[in-house]
Amino acid sequence: MGAEAKEIKEAEFDLKIDTSKMSQGKAEAMMVAESSRETKWENPSFAGGLFMGKFQLDLISPYPEQSAEDKAVGDKLIAEASAFLKANLDADEVDRTREIPKKVMDGLTRMNLWAMKIPKEYGGLGLSQVNYNRVMAMVSSHCGSTAVLLSAHQSIGVPQPLKLFGTDEQKKKWLPRFAEGAISAFALTEPDVGSDPAKIGTTATPSEDGSHYLINGQKLWCTNGPIADILVVMARTPPIIKKGKEIPQITAFIVEKNMSGFEVVHRCDFMGLRGIQNGLLRFTNVKVPKENIILGVGKGLKLALTTLNTGRLTIPAASVGAGRQCLNIVRNWCNERVQWGLPVGKHEAVANKLAGMTATQFAMESVTWLASAMADRGGYDIRIEAAMAKLFCSESAWKMIDDTLQIRGGRGYERAESLRDRGEKAVPVERMMRDHRINRIIEGTTDIMHLFLAREALDPHMEVAAEVLLKHIPMGRRIRAGIHMAEFYSIWFPKQWINTSVFHTYSEFGPKLSGHMSFVERTSHKLARDIFISMGMYQNSLERRQMILARYVDIGIELFAMSACCARAKMLSDRDPKIEEPGHIANYFCKESKRRIESLFLAQENNDDRQANKIAKGVLNGDYKWMENDIIRVYED
Ligand SMILES: Cc1cc2nc3c(=O)[nH]c(=O)nc-3n(C[C@H](O)[C@H](O)[C@H](O)COP(=O)(O)OP(=O)(O)OC[C@H]3O[C@@H](n4cnc5c(N)ncnc54)[C@H](O)[C@@H]3O)c2cc1C
Known part of the structure; x- marks a missing residue:
């Protein structure tokens, strides 16, 4: 094997995913996406544990109750903002005219709603995520367009990545501007780049002295883009060569609307959210100083994905x-x-x-x-x-x-x-x-969320088993990995057959809900076992069995929702034992959820996925074109 091929294989090995059967485009996208995953955490994930047969109830119960102090902050703001919006914002008029009136925009500035999540030291309200989301729920209940205007600005727009990754200088320079009413946007999507952001085509070319970059390209569907003062723009910087292999680099830049070469080409018009300002943006030799890079060169996709994790x-x-x-x-x-x-x-x-x-x-x-x-x-x-x-x-x-x-x-x-x-x-x-x-x-999208969750669900297994499945790494390394894997699974797998829920009564949840908690614990073992068995059965092709993966993910989501409902119902009834409704409604949800889980497990064994794939292939080949007869066609193919 040539040196370069060997290095490519090593890069694949680092991925823990066998890319050998993937197209070059998919393999490259996989490499960029994988290297941008957020992986370092102090504490584990409750929902992630469910896929490994771990029911770590102490992570979610007692259900976290908002402190009285934090709640008071949220209550006051919600009272003020809802009274203002009720009096001044006619959401149907926004829908009809496609404009959010100036008096509303001014009111949002006066209430400092552009800086809800920005720390107080930079002039913001410094809201907790809970209070921010409470405000967003209220705004959304009244006017979707105004909710999206605010959320694109600060859930994903410049304030969030700056808060997470900005240097002190960057924070001091830009964050106070949002308290003055500056609007921001997040520009990732492009005409040819949607769910797969690794393939970004917008480029940022460094000047010879490295003091600035020239951005060229287009960004599509950028919410707030047409009215934004400050945008975070993801662009491709020159690739780096690591061990002879070209590694694509995506970098996040802060771009200001008054920079020469920035242009709004088109305001998009949608079926809903008709008041949002969302557009196709063009960047032609937009000169951006290197100081405007957030997090560092090549860290843009990581920034985007991490921002979205909370956003x-x-x-x-x-x-x-x-x-x-x-x-x-x-x-x-x-x-x-x-x-x-x-x-x-x-x-x-x-x-x-x-x-x-x-x-x-x-x-x-x-x-x-x-x-x-x-x-x-x-x-x-x-x-x-x-x-x-x-x-x-x-x-x-x-x-x-x-x-x-x-x-x-x-x-x-x-x-x-x-x-x-x-x-x-x-x-x-x-x-x-x-x-x-x-x-x-x-x-x-829902399908992409399924894939994202499946990737995270499988991660603990991949940590243990990936080296064995990768065909291109040295045999000695695979054998060592195989021994480690055998040791791990010889303990882990039998444990998944032990019904640990018999050791816990969950009696603190009361007679109705305790059984549901036992069910979640038991079912998390079954889920973990079945995932493991599927990994063994399908090996590297499991990645392509999206329906199998999606059903596992949906079972995990149902278990998470059941756990959250029971923990919250317990918290509410502990707070006031006279109130019985939360227990009743959590019980009803869990019963329905159990039925959905049972049918999802059933569908893993008894499904028509292969037949569906065959039919879909026929559809793509045009074999079913006869079913499109006697219409006025959109596509004249
Ligand atoms: C109103 C609006 C506001 C937006 N705001 C912003 C914004 O502020 N900033 C920004 O950067 N972007 C924004 N977007 C873009 C949005 O995030 C994308 O539309 C979204 O990521 C999906 O990309 P796409 O539409 O290109 O779909 P595609 O990626 O082309 O996907 C088409 C279909 O194929 C499915 N699919 C794709 N890949 C796979 C796969 N591997 N496996 C299974 N199914 C797959 C998808 O689920 C989808 O159903 C906005 C879009 C809209 C309409």
């Missing part, structure tokens, strides 16, 4: 806000609307939806506030919980809005302004549906 928590918060509004709408409507002699909420089909929605909302709140509190605690591996919360809440809120629309019947489909114009209450379910659909796409 995507805003989506669960926004979902919680939407879910609360849905409950408010259906409760009132189901009492008010009478058909067939009964309020519609008393017909069993609708009643069933009401129960499901209430349980779902309790679960969304439980995972959201748990993950947010974990982010505040710091040092905690938040990736898995945050990604689970994002996936679970964006999907659940979508279903809740759909149920709300269904329960509202024809009125659900009618625009709020039309309802108002003919004398009815302007209930904006139609707008909510359009506004919230995007949450299943941005900051990692």
Whole structure:
């Protein structure tokens, strides 16, 4: 083997993933993405442990309750901001005109909402993640566009990466500007680069003396981009050569809107969030000083992925806000609307939806506030919980809005302004549906979140087994790895057959919920065993079995949601034993969740994945084109 080939194999080995059967593009993307993963944590992940058969209840129970002091800060701001928005922000008008009025923008500045998460020393409000998310839930319940304006600015825009990785000089220079009303944006996506950010085409070429870079390229769908004063832009800097191999480098730059060569090419128009300013941006020889690099050359993707790890928590918060509004709408409507002699909420089909929605909302709140509190605690591996919360809440809120629309019947489909114009209450379910659909796409689509979570779920196994599976590393090393793996699994695997839940009664959770906690513990062992068996069965091809992986991930999410619900219900009933509702609703959610888990396990053995793959291949080949007959085609192929 030539020296270069050997080094490539070594790089693959470092990856712990066999890239030998991947296309060059996929292998390269995998290498960049893998090297940008956040891997160092002081504390373990509760949800991550579930995939390894570890039920570390002490990590989430007692359920973290917001301190009275922190709560008071959030309560005051929410009272002020909600009163202001109610009086000044007509969300349907924003939807129609595609503009958030100046008086609202000024009000946001006056309340310092552009600097909610910025530390007080830089003029910000220094909110905890929990309070920030509480505010975002409230804003989102009223106006999706305003919520996204604020969240793109500070969940992923310049304030967050600067707070996490900025130098003192950078923080002093830029953070105070956000307290004065400067708006920021996060520019990662490009026309050809969506879910796979490793393939970024925007370049940043260093000057000869290294004092600055010239940025060239385009960024698509950049929220706030058209109005942003300061943007964080991910660009490709020259590759470095490591052991003879070219390693792609992505670097994060702070770009100011007044830099010459920066241009807004187009403002995008979407089905929902019609008030956001989102655009296609062009960079032509934009000269950026090297001092504007955050975290360091080549660390841009790591910065982007780490920023998103906490940043995507805003989506669960926004979902919680939407879910609360849905409950408010259906409760009132189901009492008010009478058909067939009964309020519609008393017909069993609708009643069933009401129960499901209430349980779902309790679960969304439980995972959201748990993950947010974990982010505040710091040092905690938040990736898995945050990604689970994002996936679970964006999907659940979508279903809740759909149920709300269904329960509202024809009125659900009618625009709020039309309802108002003919004398009815302007209930904006139609707008909510359009506004919230995007949450299943941005900051990692549902499919990508499945892959992300599967990667993290498998990581402990890969730490132990990867060296054995990689065919290109020296035999001696593989044998040593094999011995280590055999030692590890000879202890770990039998343990997964021991029903440890018989040693714990979880009686502190009360008669209804204790059984659910035992179920979670037992099932985490089964999940871990099955994942291990699948790894053995599919080996390196498991990476391509996305449906198998997604089902494991969904089981893990259900277990996480069950645990969060029970821990939160316990916290609420410990606080006030007279209140029984949280226990009832957690119990209902867990029972439903168990059924979903059972059917997911069943589908792992009894599914039609292979047949689906075959049909999909036929679809791509055009074999089913005859099913597109007699239409006016979008694609004239
Ligand atoms: C309103 C809006 C706001 C946005 N705001 C921002 C922003 O502020 N900054 C920013 O940088 N970007 C932003 N984006 C971009 C957004 O993050 C991307 O749309 C998202 O990452 C998905 O990329 P894509 O649309 O190119 O889909 P693609 O990556 O092209 O994916 C298309 C489909 O294929 C699936 N898919 C792709 N790869 C795989 C795979 N390996 N396995 C299985 N399925 C796969 C996806 O799940 C999806 O269903 C925004 C987009 C919108 C619409």
